[in-house]
Amino acid sequence: MSITDWKDLTNIAFFLVGGTIATLTYLQARRTIFSPLKTEIFKSQLKAIEEVVAFFRASPGERVEDLLGLEEILDLNASRMTDAFVLAIHPEKVRPLDDRYDTAVGMVLKRERADKYLRKVDEDNSDDTSPVGEWADWELPGVEFTQTYADYRGRLALLASSPYLPEAIRIPLDAFAAACQSAVGKIGDAVEIAARDMEIRYPEPEDVARISYAWVWNIYAELMPQMDDLADDVMRAVNEYLDFDGALNLRGRGQSKTQEPKAPDAA
Structure with missing residues (x-):
């Protein structure tokens, strides 16, 4: 055989031996490195699921609308609407400042209204009055929300941001x-719908003093998303992912039975 043939045989032998060593190294790594890593990922995944379950079981029997403080948010924004109504229709009526305004910590502003109601801080804002114009054209600039809502949404966002949370959940x-x-956005829609009936319900200045927002809530109830059903969907997804029935009380989201779940395959 020529020197070239010997070189070719040597190269072939080298790659065969190298491939065998790489395969054996990988198999050993699976036992010594990858398995512990897989176990740690699995544990982190279970912890992320546990936090989701704890979040939805924290207040058994309470409706999501109460946990978000939606009634307080509606009253706050409906009161803003009432102030605008008094200014436009009964300007002679002086309405005391509502203490509900102290509970506002932020606002959800519709994108299409941002240019209309937001100004740069370096602009001339000397004329900072917002003329109401015709009451029929009145609209709510944005929906103010409370700390209760902000806290709940913050905890929810933290849960969803976990990189270990399975896609199915x-x-x-x-x-x-x-x-x-x-x-929260639907509260703005409900308040604007209610505004169209204000002149009928409160034609005289004295009528505003006895205003109640129960009828505004009734309008909102027709628009509000079915959040309790969606919360049950989350718990049902947990149940199906862990592959066991009856271990979680889905509808109540507040009770559990003593049954060991089947551990899911690690991601």
């Missing part, structure tokens, strides 16, 4: 979070 959790945000 993340999808319904994201849908639930979107519904919670939509619920």
Whole structure:
């Protein structure tokens, strides 16, 4: 055989031996490195699921609308609407400042209204009055929300941000979070619908003094997303992912039975 043939045989032998060593090294790594890493990922995944379950079981029997403080948010924004109504229709009526305004910590502003109601801080804002114009054209600039809502949404966002949360649970959790945000936006829609009836319900200045927002809530109830059903969807997804029935009380979200779940395959 020529020197060239010997070189070719040597190269072939080298790659065969190298491939065998690489295969054996990988198999050894699976036992010594990858298995512990896989176990740690699995433990982190279970912890993320446990936090989701704890979040939804924290207040058994309470409706999501109460946990978000939606009634307080509606009263706050309906009161803003009433102030605008008094200014436009009964300017001679002086309405005392509502103490509900102290509970506002932020605002959800519709994108299409941002240019209309937001100004740069370096602009001339000397004329800072916002003329109401015709009451029929009145609209709510944005929906103010409370600390209760901000805290709940913050905890929910933290849960959804976990990189260990399985996709099968993340999808319904994201849908639930979107519904919670939509619920606040729908308050603005309900308040604007109610504004169209203000002149009929409160034709005289004295009528405003006895105003109640129960009828505004009735309008809102027709628009509010079904958040309790979506919360149940999250717990159902957890149940199905862990592959056991009856271990979680889905409808009540507040009780559990003593049954060991089947451990899911590690991601």
